[in-house]
Amino acid sequence: MKDAHTGWYLVFTKANQETIATMNLERQGFDTYFPLLQQHKRRRNIYQAVSEPLFPRYLFVHLNAETDDWSKIRSTRGCLSLVKFGTFPARVPDKLIEQLKLHESDRVLQNNASTPEFKPGDHVKIIDGVLSNYKGIVALKNSQERITILLTITENHTCRVNVSIHQVMGAN
Secondary structure, three states, X not given: OOOOOEEEEEEEEOOOOHHHXXXXXXXXXXXXXXXXXXXXXXXXXEEEEEEEEOOOOEXXXXXXXXXXXXXXXXXXXXXXXXXXXXXXXXXXXXXXXXXXXXXXXXXXXXXXXXXXXXXXXXXXXXXXXXXXXXXXXXXXXXXXXXXXXEEEEEOOEEEEEEEEHHHEEEOO
16 A cells, blocks of 8 residues: 655755756655756757756655655755645645656657758748748758748748748648
8 A cells, every 4th residue: 555645745946956956865865856848949049959947946856754854855955945735745646747757758859850851842830039920931951950931021022031940840
């Protein structure tokens, strides 16, 4: 039979210190789970694959709230506190953690899937930047990371725009 007090609990961390908190909690013998999300972000006008916390400032710790000394979590470097409702820590449903772990691979960019493949003639929609929501047709692929799109500005006028492939998605 499963103990009613053993399970996953939520730790509130200091800003941008989730990794430090995870490392220090694990050094103390706690089992942790810190889900990440990989995505493409624009940094210095270049799109790069970055890993970010799925839940910024939070991570999960597995413990028995009755027998484990969870009071030391608040003094662990990187941690602020265990999330509590009243005097006891708030338990996270095991099903949620199972689902997060099950879909973890969906949140990680695969090398072949990280760079969308577009070819001339493909219909696309711009999803980022000043031209967001405009639709166009791929004119040519400039490199692995950039394409030229033909945008219809007015009924009789089209223009060519060079964009990152991470700024567009396929459109029907």
